[in-house]
Amino acid sequence: MQPDDDGLAPVIPLFGAAGSARSSTDPAATGGPRAGVRFDDAAESDESASEEPDAESLRRGAEEILVRKLRAKQLSLAEARTVLRGTELDRDLVEDVLDEFCRRGYLDDRTLASLLVTSGTERKGQGRVALARSLSQRGIPREIVDEALGELPDDDAERALEFARSKASGMSRLDWDTALRRLHGQLARRGYGGSVAMDAARTALREAGVGRTGVRPASGVRFVDSD
Structure with missing residues (x-):
């Protein structure tokens, strides 16, 4: 049921039109109890106002x-x-x-899980850990999460490298250690951990031309990263 335009319930008059011509002996005019409202009328009005929807x-x-x-x-x-x-x-x-x-x-939790996995891998570059966490946070049952992740090919390393490459090009002004730390952190936050994240970060940074500053000891020999 749509409410009235002004949002108020319709007013139900308790008195007739002649109520405005009461004499001075009318309780409403003399400030009598309930200003002339009969108790049974008031009870019916209260009961109607408090009626709950079915x-x-x-x-x-x-x-x-x-x-x-x-x-x-x-x-x-x-x-x-x-x-x-x-x-x-x-x-x-x-x-x-x-x-x-x-x-x-x-x-449909299964359809939703599949869509989230696709979005997470293709648009966000997420790994399995991050995907599982994202689906669980949406309240999707564990068995459905496992089913959705089971449809993914076992190519976390490839997806990690693809994501790392997309970020490494913007780190060319950084020294090697700083770039490696930042890129590894970004990969870890997307669910790539351990050697997968480190290998992807190193490979992407080398391909982008980000070099480690060599360390020159007192002997004058300069060591350059051989990775």
């Missing part, structure tokens, strides 16, 4: 809220449950709505 109305309202959220962003089942629990629906109705949205295909 379960079907609550459900429709909650569904509309969830649909608006889904139009803005695809949600996991856990995220949708959180949205519905912020409404007046009881737990049973919340699960009924979620089941209906899953049946219609509006909610």
